[in-house]
Amino acid sequence: MNIGEASERSGVSAKMIRYYEGVGLLPSAARRTNGYRDFGDQEVALLQFVRRTRDLGFSLEEVSTLLALWSDKKRPSREVKRLAEAHIADLERRIREMRAVMKTLRGLAQHCHGDERSDCPILDDLAAPRRTTVRPAKRR
Amino acid sequence: MNIGEASERSGVSAKMIRYYEGVGLLPSAARRTNGYRDFGDQEVALLQFVRRTRDLGFSLEEVSTLLALWSDKKRPSREVKRLAEAHIADLERRIREMRAVMKTLRGLAQHCHGDERSDCPILDDLAAPRRTTVRPAKRR
DNA sequence: GTTGACCTTCCCATTGTGGGAAGGTGCAGG
DNA sequence: CCTGCACCTTCCCACAATGGGAAGGTCAAC
Known part of the structure; x- marks a missing residue:
């Protein structure tokens, strides 16, 4: 075909x-x-x-x-399982990082009234963070 | 400097x-x-x-x-909040996708004894999936 | 024989980052 | 004064994985 x-x-x-x-x-x-x-x-x-x-x-x-x-019909299944589990661990790590970021973002968004007014704690915090800003590690 | x-x-x-x-x-x-x-x-x-x-x-x-x-000192804070919330929603979506993949992977890994034996349900399933394989949507 | 749907290769763009070459600058120690 | 070293500059390349599209060949149906 x-x-x-x-x-x-x-x-x-x-x-x-x-x-x-x-x-x-x-x-x-x-x-x-x-x-x-x-x-x-x-x-x-x-x-x-x-x-x-x-x-x-x-x-x-x-x-x-x-x-x-x-x-490779003779390889031990251990190798395959190890690869799968490493991948699972990687996904878990990335999810943890993303959750931490979400937490920070939710905290920022919560304090922003989000209406016609111009003052915005989100931007203020990005300019000079008060406390819990996240610094994630290297991505792969 | x-x-x-x-x-x-x-x-x-x-x-x-x-x-x-x-x-x-x-x-x-x-x-x-x-x-x-x-x-x-x-x-x-x-x-x-x-x-x-x-x-x-x-x-x-x-x-x-x-x-x-x-x-822009005069912009409504609504715009900033909208951007932040869109980003949060995006993170949520990606996490959901990754969790679905993890679920599939865990299911596969569970059935693989992962030792010296060569038969491996993970590879078997990748070759011809039985049921719950995940087809995620476009990434951004 | 023409048209349209295929196929081929080749080049370019994406996103964000790093590596490294080739060359200029500035300072400190001999 | 010269040398070396640490810094700066621009420019090109690479990555991972995918899509877009051009220029050209092929095939089947009408």
Whole structure:
């Protein structure tokens, strides 16, 4: 099948299919005589795997690792589980950071009457914070 | 003062100070005869404002709006509050999405024994999901 | 044979940040 | 005075992952 149909079936855009191939995440697709890429059900399954792992927030780097683990029938399941749990921990950390920011923002918004008047504690605090402003660490 | 000291005092890297100036987020800094940028306390205060709003997760676009609102003494505080609350809502939405992903991941990891054995329900599910796989919407 | 829907590659933009090169400046110690 | 070092300048590159779009080839239907 052509790239368009593979895209529809897998939920990965044609653009991204070519990109994944280009960066070596996926093996180069077979070509027809006219130069068009030719996909089979197996390639579509691979693309679906990639889409699902991407949907779960894994980076392409991690997807690559998962693909390798997937094709290695003898690897211990421990490795896969470790990757999944590291990702969960990362999500937890980021959620904690975002919650801290929300707390600060809610505190600021609460004191701002938010009407026609011009004085605004939010801006005042951004200019010279009183107490609980959040300084998050490096993002990944 | 030189850019290095302004950077230290504001917590914004010299690189970013130049970048902010370049994209028009901040007015062009004054120059000495030797071509060096020259910063005063007022400029440092501006940089600190930017750093704090960035720490709260506002985009440069939003920081720009906040700077404009800050310097406009007559604007209604409603506008500022609206921006802050939109940002809070955005954080809430993203957290909800991440929680959904975590739920899926936890479910998968739970069924994986994670030891020397090679069979792994996580990979099996990524290859052909049984039920609760998450398809999040567009990120911003 | 033309039209329209495909496909191909290639380049550019995004967001915000850092790295690093090549070159000028300023100060301190020998 | 010279040397070295720490600072400054601009400019280009890279990142991660994706989309937009141009310029051109192909195929099928009418």
